[in-house]
Amino acid sequence: MRLGLAPESFVERIGAWLGMVPAPLVHGFYGMAGSRVLMTALECGLVDALDRHPGQTGEQLATALCLDAAAIEHLVACLRTLAVVQTRTTRGGAAVHALSRSGARWLSSASPTCIADFLRFNAHQWRWWGELTQALEPGAAPFDLHAWSPEDIRWAEYTKAMHQLARLAAPEVCAKVPVGRTGTTLLDLAGGHGAFAAELCRRHPRLSATVLDLPGNNRVARELWAQPRIEWTDGNVLHGTLPQADIVTCFQLLGHLQRDERRALLVRMRAAVRPGGTLALMDHFASSGRDDASAFVALNYFLVARTPRLTVEEAARELREAGWATPRITPILRLPGQSLLCSRA
Ligand SMILES: C[S@@+](CC[C@H](N)C(=O)[O-])C[C@H]1O[C@@H](n2cnc3c(N)ncnc32)[C@H](O)[C@@H]1O
Incomplete structure (x- = not known):
């Protein structure tokens, strides 16, 4: 090396x-x-x-x-x-x-490939990695960034960091999401900055999108990335009925959720996707039977949400248990270690 x-x-x-x-x-x-x-x-x-x-x-x-x-x-x-x-x-x-x-x-x-905002956001990650030893103690509190108050200025740094990584991968990811000819509505759960929703709308002119995310994120996203076919809705994906849509996407949220939260969300997504529609999930899954950099991402998730390692095989199994067809699993080249799981309703 x-x-x-x-x-x-x-x-x-x-x-x-x-x-x-x-x-x-x-x-x-x-x-x-x-x-x-x-x-x-x-x-x-x-x-x-x-x-x-x-x-x-x-x-x-x-x-x-x-x-x-x-x-x-x-x-x-x-x-x-x-x-x-x-x-x-x-x-x-x-x-x-x-x-x-x-x-x-x-x-x-x-x-257009700048990742400086992501590296700037590292200053926050640096702090929680600095307390890794304390985080090992049973019952230690996570560095729950999603619990920041909506006015917290760190939301802007977080959302911009995620946006820079997403825009690198959005063309590749969105090319792999099957959007049927009749699809007109997209629901991007925890869609943050909306870069994936924007790319899907760009590729499919009849599509319009709802990004459902937390108010702190949406306050920043509406100001920075507002566009005619995307609407940001304040909400918590873990509660309430999800709006109906032809395509439901959920990228980089599963790793933040506990097993029961994930399973409940997969079931509610099943109810949200219209017949014939598509569900697309993407995450940085932990590798099974192989030691690689995904171990560090999984530990990062543990630091912020105290979640156990989630492999792509487990996610696919949970999808089937929630009533989805066996998903097609595609690795994302631009985001090494990330996989896209697509299933039809
Ligand atoms: C790692 S970011 C991913 C953003 C975007 N989907 C992407 O892939 O770049 C996680 C997103 O999940 C949102 N989020 C976390 N918990 C949520 C919840 N319970 N309800 C709605 N959004 C949530 C955060 O605000 C953030 O925008």
Whole structure:
């Protein structure tokens, strides 16, 4: 693994190949440091400064940001190692910095694939991961972000973070959701920012969508992403009767729910989808029989909702138990580890 971090030299590579490099150090120290460097570079305005005014020295960047020049040189060197910044020497011999191609692609606010808001939101995730040890205690309270009051300013950060990831995957995901020729109504449960609903409406001109989500989310979403064929309705998907629709989608909510909540919701979705309609579920399911990054996502869900690991096989079984036909399961390439489950009513 060349994280751009270690090992670098030929001798170090041989050492790694022979198993002499302490792999937990790479994750335990460099993983932590790399994550924090990215968050801080965004938080302090360094990424924006590099983006808007490329070709500045560390000294110039520090002056513009009112920060310590030596600290900025350190940060820039780390960002270079993470391959998001590049440095060149001018004719006059000054080292000047700019976002690299990859840095611009993923971190420039002008880029359609920017994920900077997601990394900014990491500052909150950082706090709850910082208390992982306490979260192991029986009965410890989760960091329940969905219980934030509707006025909480963190809703904007959360919703924007989710929007950036969703817009990367929406074309691929929505191409895989079967919308029959007669479908005109979409109900996107916990649809957040509405990026998936918007993409489905774009692909299917007769479709109009209702996004049912919590009031804190909707307050932000209506302001940022309002559009004619999408209506945000305040509500809790766990209570009350769901509105009827031809297509019901529910993306990235199941992992937040307890088993009984999930099962009850799947049954209520069955009642909401009109005959011949479609249900599409997508989540970052835990892998069964394989150890991979999904373990960390499952633990993230545990931190915020204290939910057990949910595999795609379990979700498919629960769908059948709720009266749905065996779902078609499709992996999503743009969101590694996520799977889409589609079933017809
Ligand atoms: C991880 S985000 C996913 C947003 C969007 N579906 C996506 O895939 O990008 C989870 C969403 O579920 C919403 N949510 C959580 N619990 C909910 C509930 N009980 N009722 C309605 N919405 C809920 C949150 O407000 C948030 O918008």
